[in-house]
Amino acid sequence: MGRNKSSFIITLLVMFILFLSLISIVFSLGPGAFFRFELILLIILLLISINLTKGVLDGKDKWKALIKFYMVNWVNIIVLYFSTLGFKEILLPLAVTGIGFIIALIKVDTQDFRDEEPAAEEEKYVASEKGKIYHLPECNKAKRIKNQVEYDSKEEAEESGKKACDCVE
Ligand SMILES: [Zn+2]
Structure with a gap:
């Protein structure tokens, strides 16, 4: 800037x-x-x-x-x-x-x-099937999740009852 x-x-x-x-x-x-x-x-x-x-x-x-x-x-x-x-x-x-x-x-x-530079991949969010929190895929906590579910947007994740992890701005 x-x-x-x-x-x-x-x-x-x-x-x-x-x-x-x-x-x-x-x-x-x-x-x-x-x-x-x-x-x-x-x-x-x-x-x-x-x-x-x-x-x-x-x-x-x-x-x-x-x-x-x-x-x-x-x-x-x-x-x-x-x-x-x-x-x-x-x-x-x-x-x-x-x-x-x-x-x-x-x-x-x-x-x-x-x-x-390669364009950033489309944003995806992941969560554990049973968990309450959704993450960015590169989040360390996300990497430990075994049964991952994917969301294409924050809205989609939140509609299914998940809250954002700190890794999501
Ligand atoms: Zn996270």
Whole structure:
């Protein structure tokens, strides 16, 4: 969880600096169709960024979406560069999105690694036929039960009159 919090803070910082610099760039464009287009794009990107940043805070896997988001921003920054600006103006948004991009890449990598681990077997509960307590199968007390009965859920076990052992959270 602590690691998630630090990635959230970095993502938040990236978004903050990115949008501050984008706002100043877009408002430095002269009036006209290109300014209106960039302004609308800015608002759309801002809304997406809020959604993605909030997703990171909630611990949702938003990293792949963030990678795409940063790439769209790069394209936009490069368009802005060729249309009006000097390199100095685009350096900051380019750099912070780069940082965000690298973090998202690292996060996706660790995420994929986690996905490769075998999925946990479906939860089962066991009890002695005559006993009053149900356990997780890996519980030491459960291992000593000779005539085991199985349940697919806590509810099922409790409906048959059993109470949870400490091993069941
Ligand atoms: Zn137990």
